[in-house]
Every structure is written in structure tokens, then in C-alpha cells.
Amino acid sequence: MIEKLSDEARSAALSGLPDWTHDAERDAITRQFRFADFSEAFAFMTRAALLAEKMDHHPEWFNVYNKVEVTLITHDCDGLSERDVAMAKAMDGFA
Numbered sequence: 001m002i003e004k005l006s007d008e009a010r011s012a013a014l015s016g017l018p019d020w021t022h023d024a025e026r027d028a029i030t031r032q033f034r035f036a037d038f039s040e041a042f043a044f045m046t047r048a049a050l051l052a053e054k055m056d057h058h059p060e061w062f063n064v065y066n067k068v069e070v071t072l073i074t075h076d077c078d079g080l081s082e083r084d085v086a087m088a089k090a091m092d093g094f095a
């Protein structure tokens, strides 16, 4: 069973993810990505989707044209886990 990050671990993780916002109500993290156009946005989503399948860890996201709004949370622990941090870091790398 995957565990929620402690307050200390979450603070440390968030300092390494400066473009992400912590939603305290859900204990999730969110970030909005903007790309040059839809093709770039969808290429990003494709990379993220392939990794998500591999990790069995799927983003909540919303796309319009060049904008992708992402929310990461671990349903299994109803909050933020190491898996969300790993996915966020990978998404930052893909963008």
C-alpha cells in the first residue's frame, strides 16, 4: 500500500517542484502547461501517457489547444505520494 507523504516530505518535494501548486483540500498538486500549439501539447501528453501506463499512475488532465492543466494525486492513499512527485518531475522534463 502506497503511503501519503508526511508534511515534512511534502514540503521538501514541493520545493523541488516550483511550478506546481499544492491543493491542500485534495492533497493534490496542479500545474498548467502551455505549448506553442496543439501538436506540441499533444506530443507532451503522449509522452506523459506512455509513462503513466508504465508507472500505473495516471494524471487527471484537461486540454484545450495549447494548454494542458494537470492534477496529480494518488487515489490509493487519497493524497500526495512519491508517485505523484515522480510523475511531476517527469512531466517537467517532457515540457
Ligand SMILES: C[C@H](O)[C@H](O)[C@H]1CNC2=NC(N)=NC(=O)C2=N1
Pocket: 056, 057, 058, 059, 060, 072, 073, 074, 075, 076, 077
Ligand atoms: C487499479 C489501478 O492499479 C489503480 O487504480 C491505479 C491506476 N492509476 C492511478 N493513478 C493515480 N493517479 N492514482 C492512483 O492511485 C492510481 N491507481
